[in-house]
Amino acid sequence: MTQQDFSTVLANVNGVRLTTSSAHFNLAGDGLPLLVVENALGSAAIVIQGAHLVSFIPTGGQDLLWLSPNAIFEPTKAVRGGIPLCMPWFGGHPDGLPSHGFARSTDWTLQSARNLADGRTEIVMSLQDTEQTRSLWPHAFKFEFTILVGTVLELSMNTQNLSDTSVPYTYAFHTYFAVSDYTQVAVSGLADLNYIDTIGVERRLVQEGDVVFTGSTDRVYLDVPEVQTIIDGTRTIRISSCAQSAVVWNPGEHAKNIADIGGDAYQHFVCVERGDVFDNALTLAAGASHTATMTLSA
Structure with a gap:
């Protein structure tokens, strides 16, 4: 995906050159509003629903993020690709609530936008509890995403527990990282770590060497180091985060049964997801906050 894939209308927020668009990537939906941020250093596209990054292109480089050619842009439906924000829970919910929480399928608010002296652009988006969110997660909160x-690309998610209970x-x-061929890439920085293989009967294993993909892969690595790298031929993508977990995923040929992936599109991405999940799950005390960071570079 390139910057030219977005039909845009110029907008200006506090002197920041933003473009806005109603994205019609799939005829099944009416599109979703998005923001395109452009400066001399790079560009990014953010769907307002979910504060969902779907593109990041360093100037002169390639898009680090993969967006499914069959992605569906519909209200309340998570977009396939980019960086969905899975919160305030990850994966399935024991009570049958929506998988991966509600943040990725809820409209966020553009809180601020500004250009920094070093040429970077800062966008801050926020989400606060409503009657609808409290029906799913009965807590007062504020998510602030910088x-x-x-x-x-530097990301920071601050989660505030505004309720009076933990x-x-x-x-x-x-x-979702864009790669040339998922069977030809390797993920380093996870060797010798314990991981949970969630395919079929859940197993706890130890990673030997780099992670490579030979088919369907779904692993949760625990207590991981700060940095992992994706080695894709002559290109290396660096992932740095304070989060304690890393989830490595590609559905392999099972993706042909996933409507918004389909075909052979799965061959061109790998997911390396940083977060705090499974054994690394958190508890936020009443009034407490937590900040998670992630930086992506090529």
């Missing part, structure tokens, strides 16, 4: 667009909390930056 996006810094430059030669690298709150269980898991989250992940569910990042």
Whole structure:
């Protein structure tokens, strides 16, 4: 995907050059509003629903993020690709509530936008509890998501528990990275770590060497180091985060049965998701906050 894929109308927020669009990538839906951020260092596209990054292109480089050619842009439906925000819970819910929480399918508010002296652009988006969110997660909260667009992409998610009780909390930056061929890439930075293989009967294993993909893969790595890298031929993508978990996922040929992936599109992404999940799940005390960061560069 390139910047030219977005039909845009110029807009200006506090001197920041933004473009806005109603994205019609799939005829099944009426599109969703998005923001395109452009500066001399790079560009990014953010769907307002879910504060969902679907593109990040360093100037002169390639898009780090993969967006499904069959992605559906419909209200309340999570977009396939980019960086969905899975929170305030990750994965399935024991009570049958929506998988991966509600943040990725709820409209966020553009809180601020500004250009920094070093040429980067800072976008801040927020989401606060409503009657609808409290029907799913009965807690007062504020999510504040800061996006810094430059030669690298810097993300910071601050979660505030505004209720008077402690709150269980898991989250992940569910990042889809664009690669040439998933069977030809390797993920380093996870060797010798314990992981949970969630395909079929759940197993706990130890990673030997780099992670490679030979088919359907779904692994939760625990207590991971700060940095992982995706090695894709001569290109290397660096992922740096303070989060304690890393989820490595590609559905393999099962993707042909996933409507918004389909065909052979799965061959061109790998997910390396940073967050705090499974054994690394968090509990936020009453009035407490938690900040998660992630930086992506090529």
